[in-house]
Amino acid sequence: MKTQPNTSSKPRPALRLVTTKAMPRDEWLAVRKGGIGSSDAAAAVGLNPYKSQLELWLEKTGRDAALPKINPHDEESPAYWGNILEPIVASHYSKRTGNRVRRINAVLQHPDPELPWMLANIDREVIGADDVQILECKTAGINGARLWKEGVPEYVQLQVMHQLAVTGKQSADVAVLLGGQHLEIHRIERDEGMIARLIALERKFWDYVVTDTPPQADGSDSADQALRCLYPEDSGQVVDFSANPALAIAYVELKSVRQSIAQQEKRESQLKQTLQQAMGEATRAKFSSGYITWKKAKDSTALDVATMLKEKPYLQVRYAMVKEGSRRFLIA
Secondary structure: OOOOOOOOOOOOOEEEEOOOOOHHHHHHHHHHHHEEEEEHHHOOOOOOOOOOOOHHHHHHHHOOOOOOOOOOOOOOOOOHHHHHHHHHHHHOOOOOOOOEEOOOEEEOOOOOOOOOEEEEEEEEEEEOOOOOOOEEEEEEOHHHHHOOOOOHHHHHHHHHHHHHHHHHHEEEOOOOOOOOOOOEEEEEEOOOOHHHHEEEEEEEEOOHOOOOOOOOOOOHHHHHHHHHHHHHOOOOOOOOOOHHHHHHHHHHHHHHEEEEEEHHHHHHHHHHHHHHHHOOOOOOEEEOOOEEEEEOOOOOOOHHHHHHHOOHHHHHHHHHOOOOOOOOOOOO
């Protein structure tokens, strides 16, 4: 997604909707539900690889109670280390560029009265520089770094373009710490055409929120999780979709796709077994285009639950727990 500067008119600055300096996290999250924030932008337009429109809609309509929540104190979470490392990334950005930065402890709102749902949180404001006004700080681990191989990922570009739209600023720097030791800085310029398209798509999503209409599921794991949260129980009711052409086509195609998958899985097993049989006791087999390995894993220790309960059946009663059931989707 390429960006081009457009400075033909000077947009109005953002409004300070609420100060966040001493605001508890729960209150901050509640404020965010009142609009589309910059970190929501890519999900709102269906381009976030981690969150679907449907999951975001659940959050904005207050139906997300059953969805997993990020624990800000979980040291295994990328979000935790992102927060911890943000000031370090900002400091090294200033050291490398010479640009001074400062925090903006507020939720910002688009100044256009027709766009009150456009909100933004800015990591840092760049002070005294003519060519850049915003700093977005990012961190990416070993797995996440692959998304940055060709520059700023699209979902981050949309986040920053949303910030430029809300604030009226002309450009932003994205400083990303890759793998904990490599800092890259990327410039994103304001693009009025992209902003117009982004606002149109975000407005469409916000209409889903206002009208309480769920957006279409997109086939992602996020959408699957959202559907299970939205419809956790079945009612026993039977619905007839025979007269609905679109759903009838989806049903027939789904059966065909599943049959194809089953055939492919069977073929995959046949090919694998052919190679295994040819290898015999060998550990590795080489080919002109690559190699395969067939190794024995290390022995491990596991709990023999069946024998334990047979010898001490009272343990099952003492330590019994209810495992909540989930809906199964079957085709007949």
